[in-house]
Amino acid sequence: MYDQKQMQALTAQVRALVKENHMCEAEAAAAKAMADAPHEAQPHNLMGIIMERENDPIQAMKHFRAAWALDPTFVPARINMERYGSFSFTMPRPAYDEADCPEESDAQKRRIETDARGIRG
Numbered sequence: 001m002y003d004q005k006q007m008q009a010l011t012a013q014v015r016a017l018v019k020e021n022h023m024c025e026a027e028a029a030a031a032k033a034m035a036d037a038p039h040e041a042q043p044h045n046l047m048g049i050i051m052e053r054e055n056d057p058i059q060a061m062k063h064f065r066a067a068w069a070l071d072p073t074f075v076p077a078r079i080n081m082e083r084y085g086s087f088s089f090t091m092p093r094p095a096y097d098e099a100d101c102p103e104e105s106d107a108q109k110r111r112i113e114t115d116a117r118g119i120r121g
Helices: 004-019 023-036 041-053 057-070 075-086
Strands: none
Touching: 004 023, 004 041, 023 041, 041 057, 041 075, 057 075
């Protein structure tokens, strides 16, 4: 299991590798972290970013969803799913960690929506 410092180091490492287009090394680092810490959201989020960069949208969304399922409070996974799934790309860069996420107002956090069937959520 990785502690917070190790996850921060992993994130910085993968971010640098992706920036330098060393995708094989980035993928290997994320895969090792997923094997070492299978219940952590961050490695899946990183792998989703890598898959997105490698033009594999299905695998990217699978990893973003896995990250969000492992930790529904992990905002970068939600941001990446919204950003990548919306096709609007209002946030052009991926969210590697919380520092990359825009601040949400209290109103956004508590927004209640009603679907076409009148179900509120």
